Amino acid sequence: MVSINNYLILATVMFLCGTLGVLFRRNLLLILMSIELMLNAVNLVFVSGSRLVNNLDGQIMVFFIITVAACEAGVGLAMVIALYRRYGTVETSFLRMLRG
């Protein structure tokens, strides 16, 4: 493998893209997709770390992260559907019931 710095830089770039997506997009589904992107950046860090220290812990952690991400995507999408039924749209500017 090339030095771990390259993988970390790639992971940081992906994570930054995901964060920008969460902060600036107003479509709920796109926000969810950006969260998945962030989770994948973290997976990359884990796998490259596992290769670095010659330990399989990282890959098992990634296995569990993928599992949990699947559950979270499922529940998140169910919530999006419920919100769509309530408000007729998935724009985040309509979700203001908790605002002061």
Place this chain on the structure above:
Amino acid sequence: MFYASAFLITICSVMVVTNRNPVVSAIYLVGDLFLLAAVYASLDAHFVAAIQVLVYAGAIVVLFMFVIMLLNLGPEGRAHLRIPAPEFAVLILTVIGFMAIGTMLLTAQPTGVGGDLSAAAIAADGGNTLNIAKLLFTKFLWPFEISSILILLAVIAAIVIAKKDKKQVVHG
């Protein structure tokens, strides 16, 4: 090889976040996940690479696409691109966080639960999947079983949340 994948992953990530049409963003996300699986495979993590394509690209993003298509979402309008202060702080903190992780990794010792297995040792021992299975069913058995209960809970939760309520007012 890694540089080509890294370049393509960066492009795909940016396209995911900046596209106006959610379905096209989902397509780029699939590309991202597939390329990432290729990177994992080059890091000798074959099992994780296969699982990534199987679960992430092949099921989760399909679910996203289903919801987008069923809700019939069209392209959204142009976004404004100022960066207010709190968000800027988040970005800076992200970069600092990753630098911290990098430092920790570079000074790490192989003392995890998984033991010390170099690539040659893994290959001689029967391959990546066999060793992961050995760990998963002995030392990580509790998390494995609990995650299966978690998946069951998530399925039930998703069905309950998305179920149509007969008394509900639509488009309130």
Place this chain on the structure above:
Amino acid sequence: MGLDELLALLKTDVAIETIAAIIKILVVLVLCLQVPPLMVWVERRAPAMMQRRKGPNRVGIFKWRLYGLIQSLADTVKLVFKQEIVPRGANKVAYHLAPIFGVFTALLIACAIPFGNDLTIFGQKIGLSVVRLDVGFLFILAISSLAVYTVTLAGWSSNSKYALLGSLRASAQMISYEIPLGMSLVPIVIIFGTLDLNQIVVNQGAWPWAWGVIRAPVSFLLFLICMFAETNRAPFDLAEGESELVAGFHTEYNSAKFAAFFLGEYVSMFVLSCLASTIFFGGWQAPFLPYEKIVDLVGGYAWIAALVGFVVLILKACFFMWVYVWVRWTLPRFRYDQLMGLGWKFMLPVGLVNLLVTALVMAALEFR
């Protein structure tokens, strides 16, 4: 550079591997791309035979009547020269990408199937699949789960009601049947103890009573049914049901892209047939003839034995392709709710019980 130096360069490990890889890729590619034209001919003559009529049998070159064998060529030429009409409002990226996904995933699965035993050429061990993966199984399952995107993107990007409906139904069907597909393959992994496809073929041996179909019959049945569902064929072809949804998800496609969809469908049929024969019917092992005996028969040349294995695998795959055509023209189509009910309420529990029973039996055999 003199001839001796060139030969010396070619004899290095890297060069041998690269040349072998290129040859393997070319062979697999040509093989897979020759299947659709032949299959189209079979698809029209076989039901003709079953329905006591003649299919297309007039197309020939110049004076020779070739009994319609190049009907596919004529059809392809017609399709390619048709004008390509892109529907207004179609999403350009997804519209042009969808047919490519189908062919891409089908050809990628073909890369993992072993077409023969390992050969030793110039001292270098070369497996006869395009790639040698130690997660061969998982790779195939993963790539076949990418095939859903073909249908999904095609229907949605066409900006048409029927196409969208057809594609949503077809993709829901495909993802529902992926689960019993994987579930039926896990007992195979338990029985054979490896994920490597070549190792599975070697473990099966030449005697038919040790083949996967005898050791795991329920798995074979589940896999066969899911095979039909995954390729949207035979009784599960609701998505492209001609009488119901115009043409389903490929309504708005014409000319070369339409041909690409059918190419993808037939190639994936062929590839899944090869997979079924690899896992359940002994792959490149000829029945009753162990590999060493074949090598002896041909005078010690391993590559002729490998060629025999290759032909054997193709013959077994042809058998499954015939089953595909036979079932398509015999059984009526499933209704959509019947189809989904079958997948979730019947095949998934059967797959789980199969897995449980296999695991218990294998554990009992271990502890004896």
